Amino acid sequence: MNENGISIATTNLTKVYTRGNEKVVSVNDVSFQVNKGEFISIIGPSGSGKTTLINLLGCLDNPTVGEIYLRGRSIFGNGKRLSERELTKIRRETFGYIFQNFYLIPTLTVMENVMLPLTFYCKPGAEKEALRVVKLLGMDHRKDHLPDQISGGEMQRVAIARAMVNMPEILLADEPTGNLDTKRSVEIIQVLKELNCSAGLTVVMVTHNQELARYADRMFEMRDGRIYQIGGDEKDIF
């Protein structure tokens, strides 16, 4: 696969879960690509496989079949299953994650939460980045507060800052506005859009909200484990 201009791509990506005696195909033969600096959104009903897809893209799980390419390089070459250690190594060098439930550590302050990834892995220059990111996200006035002392929207801003502190290439956002009201949701999407435009960050966002999904450069929909580009042909992409 040619790496020019492509941030992440998949070919025939499939994930099958076993639930009791039943096999559930959560992601079914998905092939698509995301360009560098692109903001894409994935929508779809519950159970359509969008969270499973973003987890596979973020190397939180091994696919059953198929391949993922990062900057043109194969990750699961010849169906190889990666260990937790190998997956972690890829994750920390490439991805930043934000989740619907924020998952901030309640005993740590805003600043400590943002700096937490640096405790385990620190890209050169990342330490200086922490305060800049906190300021960029407008949380510097709250940096010594604990998570339970700030609002939901602010918590998600802290989670974004934490995801950004190690300067990832790709930001994966799974329902980042799921726990926020409309006003805060728009603010968070605008923050993501700004990071995408100003820092050239590739953003992959899963959401239920079609209005918010329209902020993305391209929109995809997942149905029954398969992916379709909205506004494009009604077939698998790539």
Next chain:
Amino acid sequence: MITKFQVALKNLLRKKIRSLLTLIGIALSSWVLVSLLGFNHGYETALNKDVDNMGFQLMIMAKGCPYEAATMMLKGGTGLRYMDESIMRDVAKEPEVEKITPILMTAVFDPNKGESGGIAGYFGIEPKSFAEMKPFLRFRQGGWFTDANGYEAVMGFEAAELEQREVGDMILMPEKNVEFKVVGILERTGTQDDGTIFVPLKTTQKIFNRSDEITTIGIKLKKGVDSGRLEEQLYQLPDVQIVSLAQVKETIMKLISTAKVMVLSIAIIAILIAMVGVINTILTSVWERFQEIGILKTVGAMPWDVFKLIWIETFILCMIGGVLGVVMALILARVTDMVIRTVLPYAPGGGLVLIDLKLILVTLAAIVGIGLLSGIYPAWKAGRIRPLEAIRGDVG
């Protein structure tokens, strides 16, 4: 940058009561261990000091139970037996003997001692040979007797404190109604000498109608000689028994070692219970933070990083608990000493619980070492948590 240590410490502070209870468990087991090892060390040191301060290595006493006789010598007591003073001439001829000193131990009932009276020990001695045996004796006031047949007394430190006597004062020997002039008061020695009143041998023999009789001969051996042959030889003397203080010490240590093994077993059980508490606390904390630990992995923590984080929590608990236990042991050493004295049949003078830096370091190393072993399982479980399962909330 926030360190793993800070993250671990803040987590322990999250559940303060639970962490505190675990700390108390560790502190108690550490206290028991330090006190026990301190007793082990202290008792032997104190006994050695007591025996060394006797000034002689062998004692000759009139026939009877040798251990009763030795205990009487160390602790004071009644049931005295007497032997002829002339035996001293035979003993002095032996080539292994460097010095000898005669002692006539006497005991009288003093109605003013304690709440309901008690036994007061008066030792009839020859000041010259006795002082040569115990060169470490120092006078707080005055000196030895001026007249070998006089009514003069030298008081041990505690005896003088108890009777509130100074040099020049008179003391009355109960039962016999004889007065002695205090001519000397000894400095504290930490031995049974502190509670003894020394009077001239000849005077004691006269008061107790024991002319030419004594209860004990103390023998100081020449350096490096084997006492075996001498003991064999001395057993040839009629109606005497030989008490080797080395043997007495060994026997007392054997008796004490049985008690020590029992207490050590209790200490080990206490440590094991505390460590099960540590495992429970850390494991519960890991399950409660299942999602958080998963998130740590999504932000870049390797399994080994998570393992270390949990292990640091165990280390902090054990270190703080261990130090608290040591501090408790140091503060309560005197109380422990008093309690031990009430349960032991014989306890030497001086501190029974001796806690030094080496002992503290050994105990802390043991507590932390066992604690870290206990932390391996919870840390390993935490290190194996998969972020995806954590995000989904599949606790397992």
